[in-house]
Amino acid sequence: xxxxxxxxxxxxxxxxxxxxxxxxxxxTLNRAETKSILGPHSAVASNAAFYSKVLYGARVAVxxxxxxxxxxxxxxxxxxxxxxxxxxxxxxxxxxxxxLATAEVLKTGISKVDGKTDIVFSGHRASDGETGQxxxxxxxxxxxxxxxxVIDYYVDMQSRIVRAKRLISLQGFYDVVExxxxxxxxFIAIDPSYKASFNTVSQRLAFEKYQKEAKGRAQNYKQYxxxxxxxxxxxxxxxxxxxxSPTIVYKVEKIPKAKASRKAEVxxxxxxxxLAKVATKIxxxxxxxxxx
Amino acid sequence: MKYxxxxxxxxxxxxxxxxxxLEMLGEARRLMDGYNKRYSADEKVVAxxxxxxxxxxxxxxIFYGADAVIYADSAELLHTRNLIDxxxxxxxxxxxxxxxxFSDVPRFVKPRYMFFSADNVGRQLSSTILAELESGLAxxxxxxxxxxxxxxxxxxxxGQAMKYERTLEMYRPDFSGFLWTxxxxxxxRNPAIEREYHPQACSIIPGVFxxxxxxxxxxGKIVDFAPKFDERDLRVKIINRxxxxxxxxxxxxxxxxxxxxxxxxxxxxxxxxxxELARLLEAEVGISLPxxxxxxxxxxxxxxxxxxxxxxxxxxxxxVAPLLYIAAGVSGAMQHIAGMKEAGFVVAINPDENSPIxxxxxxxIRGRMExxxxxxxxxxxxxxxxxxxxK
Numbered sequence: 001x002x003x004x005x006x007x008x009x010x011x012x013x014x015x016x017x018x019x020x021x022x023x024x025x026x027x028t029l030n031r032a033e034t035k036s037i038l039g040p041h042s043a044v045a046s047n048a049a050f051y052s053k054v055l056y057g058a059r060v061a062v063x064x065x066x067x068x069x070x071x072x073x074x075x076x077x078x079x080x081x082x083x084x085x086x087x088x089x090x091x092x093x094x095x096x097x098x099x100l101a102t103a104e105v106l107k108t109g110i111s112k113v114d115g116k117t118d119i120v121f122s123g124h125r126a127s128d129g130e131t132g133q134x135x136x137x138x139x140x141x142x143x144x145x146x147x148x149x150v151i152d153y154y155v156d157m158q159s160r161i162v163r164a165k166r167l168i169s170l171q172g173f174y175d176v177v178e179x180x181x182x183x184x185x186x187f188i189a190i191d192p193s194y195k196a197s198f199n200t201v202s203q204r205l206a207f208e209k210y211q212k213e214a215k216g217r218a219q220n221y222k223q224y225x226x227x228x229x230x231x232x233x234x235x236x237x238x239x240x241x242x243x244x245s246p247t248i249v250y251k252v253e254k255i256p257k258a259k260a261s262r263k264a265e266v267x268x269x270x271x272x273x274x275l276a277k278v279a280t281k282i283x284x285x286x287x288x289x290x291x292x
Numbered sequence: 293m294k295y296x297x298x299x300x301x302x303x304x305x306x307x308x309x310x311x312x313x314l315e316m317l318g319e320a321r322r323l324m325d326g327y328n329k330r331y332s333a334d335e336k337v338v339a340x341x342x343x344x345x346x347x348x349x350x351x352x353x354i355f356y357g358a359d360a361v362i363y364a365d366s367a368e369l370l371h372t373r374n375l376i377d378x379x380x381x382x383x384x385x386x387x388x389x390x391x392x393x394f395s396d397v398p399r400f401v402k403p404r405y406m407f408f409s410a411d412n413v414g415r416q417l418s419s420t421i422l423a424e425l426e427s428g429l430a431x432x433x434x435x436x437x438x439x440x441x442x443x444x445x446x447x448x449x450x451g452q453a454m455k456y457e458r459t460l461e462m463y464r465p466d467f468s469g470f471l472w473t474x475x476x477x478x479x480x481r482n483p484a485i486e487r488e489y490h491p492q493a494c495s496i497i498p499g500v501f502x503x504x505x506x507x508x509x510x511x512g513k514i515v516d517f518a519p520k521f522d523e524r525d526l527r528v529k530i531i532n533r534x535x536x537x538x539x540x541x542x543x544x545x546x547x548x549x550x551x552x553x554x555x556x557x558x559x560x561x562x563x564x565x566x567x568e569l570a571r572l573l574e575a576e577v578g579i580s581l582p583x584x585x586x587x588x589x590x591x592x593x594x595x596x597x598x599x600x601x602x603x604x605x606x607x608x609x610x611x612v613a614p615l616l617y618i619a620a621g622v623s624g625a626m627q628h629i630a631g632m633k634e635a636g637f638v639v640a641i642n643p644d645e646n647s648p649i650x651x652x653x654x655x656x657i658r659g660r661m662e663x664x665x666x667x668x669x670x671x672x673x674x675x676x677x678x679x680x681x682x683k
Contacts, residue, residue, distance in 0.1 A: 016585040018556055028470050040585060100423065127585050130467050130608070131431040136374070136419035145528055146374050148416045163531070168412045169538070171498045172311040178371075179532040189416075192601055238485050242447045246428025246489035250441075250474040255465060255626050260651035261633060269641065269659020272667060278639065278655055279671040285616045285637040286546050286573065 002059035003157060005115040008049045008081060009106050009122040009138065010064045012073040013039035016127060026254065029128075036069070038076035041123025044190050046080035048121050048153070050214075051196040053082055054206045056157060061113040063087035065094055065105045068227075075221040082214035085114060086221060091230040093241045101244035103137035108235045110142060112228065118184040119155075119162070120144060124192050132189070139187030147180065148189040160184045167191055294401040295490040296391065298324055299338045301381060301408045301417065302353060303372070307346035312409040314356050314503035316496050319436060320407060321357035321504055327438055331458055334397045335404065336360050340384055342377055344370040347514070354512035357504045360394035361512065364519045372413050373528050378420040380519040385425060385491070393515040402427075403491040405460050410495035418495045428477030430494040434607060434630075435463035435472075443478065450482040460492040465607065467581065469625025499611040499630065540576060540602045547575035547616040550605055550632070551661070552583060554621015554642060558662055559588035563598055565665040566620055572672055578605040578612065580628050606631035620661045624649030641665065 014029060015021060015037040022033035038046075052058035062083040064070050067090060074086040089105050097105070110117050120139070125132030139146035153164040164186075166178045198207045217224060230237060238244060267274045298320050303310040320337045327335060336359035341350055343365065350361040364380050384390060391400035402425065408418035410432045422429040438460055444453045462475045477492040542548060549570040555562035570577045577598060586599045605612055606628040617635035621642065622628060629652050632638070640653035643660045650656050657664050 016582065016587050017589070018553075018559075018587045021587060026470060029467075098428065099419070100426070100428065103423065128467060132415050133419040133422075133429060133431055136416045137423040140378070140420040140423035146416065146420060147528075148374065149412055170305055170310060170413075171409075171411050173305050173308075175536045175538045177534045177536050178530060179534075180373075180528055180530055182528045238487075243480070243482075243485040246426075247430060247475050247477045248445060248448065250443075250461065250476045252471055252473050255470055255472045257648065257651075262638060262652055262654050264640070264650050264653045264656040266645070266650075267655055267657045269657045269664035269667070272671065275657070275664070275668050276671045276674070278657065278668065279675045281637075281655065282573070282616060282639070282672065283675055287615065 002057055002115070004052060004056045004058040004119070004155060005061075005113070005117050006049045006052050006058045007061045007063055007110055007113050007117050007120045008042075008045050008077060008083070009120060009135065010042035010045065010062055010073050010077045011039045011123070011126050012036050012064065012066050012070040013042070013127050036072075038073040039123060039127050041125060041127065041190075041192060042073065042077060043080060044192055044194050045121040045123045046077040047196055048188070048190045048194055049081045050210065052119070052155065053210050054198060054203055056155060059084050059115060061085040061087060063089070063106065063109045063113070065089040065102055065109070071221070071225060074225065075218050078221050078224065079214050079218035082210045082217060083224065086225045087112065088225060088227045089233055090227055093230045093237060096242040096245065097240060098245035098247045099131055099133040099137055100246060101240050102134050103141050104239045104244060105233065105235060106134070106138045107141040108233050109228070112233065120187045122187070122189050124149070124189055135187065135189040142185075142187065144185045144187040145182045146187050146189070147182065149191045150188045151177075151191045151194050153188065155184075162186050164188065167193065293397060294399055295404040296334070296395065296397060296400050297336045297338050297403050298405040298407065299340055299385060299403040299491070300358070301406070301414065302339050302341045302349075303409055303411070303413055304341070304343065304346065304349055307343065307349045309349060309352070310409065310411070312411065312496065312498035315498065315501040316407045316409060317353060317357040318503040319496070319501040323436060323438055327458070334395060336394060338362060338394070338403070340381060342369040342372070342380055350514045354514075355506045355508050355510050357510070359512050361514045362390055362517050363514055364517045366519055368521065368526060369519070371530055371533060372417070373530065374416055374420055375528050376521055376525050377417055378424060379521060379525050381417070381421050382424045383519065384517055385421070387517070390515055390517055394513045404458070406491040406493035408493065408495045410497050414495050418493060422493050425491065427489045427491055427493060430462040430464055430475035430477070432464050432497050432607070433462045433494040434465055434497050434500045436494070437461040441476070445478070447482055447485065448478050448480055450484070454481055460494070462494045465627050469581065469606070469627035497607045500607065538602060542576050542578070542610055542612045542614070545574065545576040546614055547573045547618070548578050548605070548612050548614045548632070548635070549573065549575045549618045549620065550578035550580065550622055551620045552580035552622035552628075553587065554623075554661055556588065557660065560590045560594060562621070562661055563590060563594045565661065565669070568669060569618065569665055572669065572676070573616070575614075575616070575618070577603060579603045580622050580625070581606055581608050584609075619649055619653065620665065622649055623647045624652055
């Protein structure tokens with residue numbers, strides 16, 4: 001038994017990297033032609049969990065809700081976090097869920113993880129949905145303290161207290177770095193800028209040990225994988241999927257092209273003469289005076 | 293009516309409203325003016341303020357469109373904290389006596405509509421509050437309409453056509469910036485899963501809606517609320533709070549040079565060129581949203597310096613208004629345009645004249661950035677020694 005039990009909620013998302021992502025002619029995402037991978041923010045959350053593995057020998061479970069192929073997201077997260085347990089919550093009944101109905105599944109899933117969970121990590125937000133709502137809603141349903149935009153954390157194992165740094169951007173004012181303390185259990189949505197650092201020799205040795213272990217485990221990830229359908233999970237069918245979603249997508253339309261707000265002068269990019277004029281204009285705009 | 297009014301959750305820093313708070317109030321006022329004429333004159337725009345010694349702010353909010361302000365004042369509410377704020381706002385949103393203070397219509401159970409800001413604070417707060425209130429939430433909205441809709445939905449209405457009155461249509465641009473999704477929060481009227489979902493709530497993108505002109509003659513009521521909390525609600529302690537300057541500084545620079553997916557043919561090289569151009573013009577570097585998803589493999593330095601959310605210009609990032617904006621390899625999705633349209637002078641560098649950016653710039657340089665920027669740099673360098681910057 002470990003003294004610290006961690007769960008990570010991850011998501012399978014479209015791979016937005018060039019060569020893998022495909023866009024339709026109108027600029028929208030071509031989902032059929034775009035591969036799916038572990039979402040980049042989910043990867044950061046997995047890194048944050050791995051930090052606890054290295055520092056505190058934490059036990060790590062990675063969980064996701066999605067179609068059967070979402071197990072590849074779990075595998076990729078295991079490679080990053082050296083997870084001891086992988087959970088896939090998969091049922092046609094879950095399809096079409098909004099954030100509240102998704103949070104219901106993820107919350108119930110945490111109760112199926114071995115041991116009593118102390119920290120749940122999630123990414124900042126999914127790169128396709130981009131709501132950033134599922135994490136905090138899962139936290140609230142769990143009754144865990146929610147800490148968002150976390151850029152750094154450590155756990156005082158004696159007092160069972162988490163100390164975290166949060167980066168909050170106050171639009172129109174400035175950024176604030178806030179240091180907070182909260183007793184376990186907590187739910188941490190990790191900021192994209194989070195970077196784990198391992199400073200001592202023993203930390204680096206542990207890092208290497210677990211990283212090697214993670215490679216082996218990820219190769220045999222199916223040994224660690226448990227798949228739950230709605231019944232096995234024991235969720236209330238009225239609270240998940242479309243029936244459990246307060247919101248619906250009513251319509252999807254192309255955003256109408258805005259009226260041209262400026263009239264562009266077209267300049268040939270290969271013409272030095274024309275670019276020289278652009279250069280002059282640029283300095284004019286910036287308030288410079290051409291003195292010659 | 294069990295569900296009444298439009299509650300707007302205000303964000304502020306020591307009593308100074310965050311701009312989006314006034315923008316939300318402005319849009320709330322416009323929507324409810326229409327609502328008051330069409331449906332009922334009794335329903336109000338209600339601002340919700342948590343803070344410590346910020347009564348002055350409450351008065352201001354009335355001048356900016358609120359009919360009523362519910363004000364929770366406590367030393368514990370000095371700085372926003374998700375846990376306690378969620379508790380207090382949820383108490384406010386379900387408190388009938390409070391609503392009766394500014395409304396003559398009894399039977400209030402919950403707000404009909406609720407607005408939050410789609411920033412670091414409001415995004416998370418809206419999520420936890422709507423989890424507590426067990427209703428629907430749409431994020432990052434940039435257009436709102438109240439309408440009677442006929443809905444036929446497999447689950448909501450069991451396939452029957454049904455009329456949903458006074459429904460809030462919440463328009464949300466997707467990540468590509470080219471699609472608009474309309475989200476509705478609807479009661480389940482299907483007898484098998486019957487359930488009411490109110491408030492209909494959303495978070496609103498900063499910088500989209502215009503605030504009202506301040507009108508000191510506008511009247512409204514401030515209602516005090518004494519929040520109740522126990523030790524458990526206070527279990528998050530703020531140890532330290534430090535104001536930091538973002539590494540990315542759009543505000544004090546006269547110019548911004550942004551790049552987008554047009555770097556694709558030689559990403560590393562192109563990012564270098566953009567960096568050089570920015571240095572020469574003493575400009576800050578911006579990016580389009582897709583770049584923040586790190587779609588290209590470049591050196592760690594280029595990736596961690598440039599392909600970061602802090603640099604995103606647009607509705608998912610920052611609004612900028614420099615004297616000069618150079619968009620290199622940016623196609624010009626609506627959500628990017630919204631972040632730079634206030635710029636003084638816009639230069640686009642793009643090989644494709646059909647790109648939407650062409651309609652949003654003053655000079656369109658036709659060509660790939662890897663071909664154009666080196667020439668442009670040379671011409672700028674030739675001119676630079678002749679330039680004296682006006683102080």
